[in-house]
Amino acid sequence: MFVGRNSSARYTCLLVGAVVAAILFLACIILLIVLFSASNAVDEEEATATPLPEGAAIVSVLDVDQGQAVAIIAPDGSAALIDAGRSGTRVENEIEPYLRSLGVEELDYLILSHPDQDHVGGMPRVLELFTVGAWVDPAIPTTNQTYGETLEIVLDQGIPAILARQGEQLKLGEVELELLWPVDDMLTSGGEPDSNENSTVVRVTYAGVSVLIPGDLEQNGEAVLVEEYGADLQVDVLVAGHHGSNTSSSGAFLDATAPDVVIISAGENNPYGHPHDEVLQRLRFRGIEIYRTDIDGTVNVIIEDGHYEIETVETSAER
Amino acid sequence: MTIDEIQRNRDGDLVATLVDDDGREAIVPLDLLPEGARLNQVVSLEFSIDESSTEQRRAHIQRLQQRLFQRRGECE
Numbered sequence: 001m002f003v004g005r006n007s008s009a010r011y012t013c014l015l016v017g018a019v020v021a022a023i024l025f026l027a028c029i030i031l032l033i034v035l036f037s038a039s040n041a042v043d044e045e046e047a048t049a050t051p052l053p054e055g056a057a058i059v060s061v062l063d064v065d066q067g068q069a070v071a072i073i074a075p076d077g078s079a080a081l082i083d084a085g086r087s088g089t090r091v092e093n094e095i096e097p098y099l100r101s102l103g104v105e106e107l108d109y110l111i112l113s114h115p116d117q118d119h120v121g122g123m124p125r126v127l128e129l130f131t132v133g134a135w136v137d138p139a140i141p142t143t144n145q146t147y148g149e150t151l152e153i154v155l156d157q158g159i160p161a162i163l164a165r166q167g168e169q170l171k172l173g174e175v176e177l178e179l180l181w182p183v184d185d186m187l188t189s190g191g192e193p194d195s196n197e198n199s200t201v202v203r204v205t206y207a208g209v210s211v212l213i214p215g216d217l218e219q220n221g222e223a224v225l226v227e228e229y230g231a232d233l234q235v236d237v238l239v240a241g242h243h244g245s246n247t248s249s250s251g252a253f254l255d256a257t258a259p260d261v262v263i264i265s266a267g268e269n270n271p272y273g274h275p276h277d278e279v280l281q282r283l284r285f286r287g288i289e290i291y292r293t294d295i296d297g298t299v300n301v302i303i304e305d306g307h308y309e310i311e312t313v314e315t316s317a318e319r
Numbered sequence: 320m321t322i323d324e325i326q327r328n329r330d331g332d333l334v335a336t337l338v339d340d341d342g343r344e345a346i347v348p349l350d351l352l353p354e355g356a357r358l359n360q361v362v363s364l365e366f367s368i369d370e371s372s373t374e375q376r377r378a379h380i381q382r383l384q385q386r387l388f389q390r391r392g393e394c395e
Binding site: 065087089090135137139141142143144145147148151152154155161163267271 | 329330331344346373376377379380381383384386387388
């Protein structure tokens with residue numbers, strides 16, 4: 001009896017324990033489901049970071065360390081990329097995730113400013129990761145191996161090529177890309193066409209707002225543009241030539257372009273000291289607002305209804 | 320030049336900072352240095368101009384540009 005009564009009590013205890021365990025188990029399952037849903041919601045939010053407002057275009061100066069990559073995305077989703085940073089790693093870590101987050105799956109135009117490594121280095125990887133509608137290239141004589149590799153991929157993939165020359169007009173939906181430079185008679189140094197001075201210069205215009213992207217154009221090229229275009233060179237936003245080097249952004253060029261905002265694409269603690277103090281002084285003297293990828297991360301110009309806003313997005317990559 | 324620092328750059332590649340007697344720095348990929356190179360060792364650098372490779376590369380890229388653009392001017 002004693003044993004039996006003890007068994008009955010133990011049975012009751014076991015039963016109660018099992019019920020409690022089941023309730024706890026169910027509670028855990030429900031908690032896990034809730035947490036999983038919340039986690040998914042956060043992921044979805046991150047994947048669609050920086051959504052574009054309806055009807056807006058964006059020009060993004062991406063933080064690719066020392067180098068340049070500028071994305072242009074039209075309201076209809078068509079897109080162009082000017083330069084691709086110095087390596088495939090920068091494309092994988094910065095350019096591809098950023099473009100995908102904005103819904104870009106194809107590039108209508110892949111534009112090269114000039115065949116220096118900090119601009120052309122990531123091009124082969126871009127061509128592997130994205131379908132490209134047209135390759136735009138100033139075709140400056142060079143010995144850069146990555147550029148040669150890039151051309152081989154462009155040829156292999158049968159991508160149409162457009163020679164970047166002054167007067168060429170490209171369309172991204174309602175966004176206009178006008179090539180202001182170079183010309184056939186290239187600027188030379190040491191008797192050979194100079195890579196920086198013959199950079200493709202792109203003026204992006206949408207809804208009455210314009211952004212000038214001059215690659216690594218230096219003061220000789222700037223002077224010719226000032227002479228040829230005069231007051232027509234005026235823009236709202238200028239991407240500083242040659243990463244804010246004192247070889248570029250001359251006073252005359254800044255006066256002619258008269259930007260309200262200058263964006264400098266430079267790597268933190270880069271060995272060239274970009275941007276140079278003289279350039280920063282010239283900009284400050286003119287009251288120009290300055291953004292820098294080495295400080296601000298990726299800098300976006302969001303253009304909508306005849307006005308624009310500047311947005312900065314700190315890079316997730318280790319600096 | 321002295322191997323002053325070995326670290327990873329932002330791309331994750333190992334690079335060595337070489338410093339000469341005047342304090343001037345050169346940053347080179349670590350795999351360009353002799354195997355077993357380590358901090359504080361003194362290494363010697365030697366550069367030479369490879370005219371033949373320069374011309375070969377220039378001509379190769381010019382041919383690629385010609386195929387792409389099949390046009391006038393500098394691409395010819």
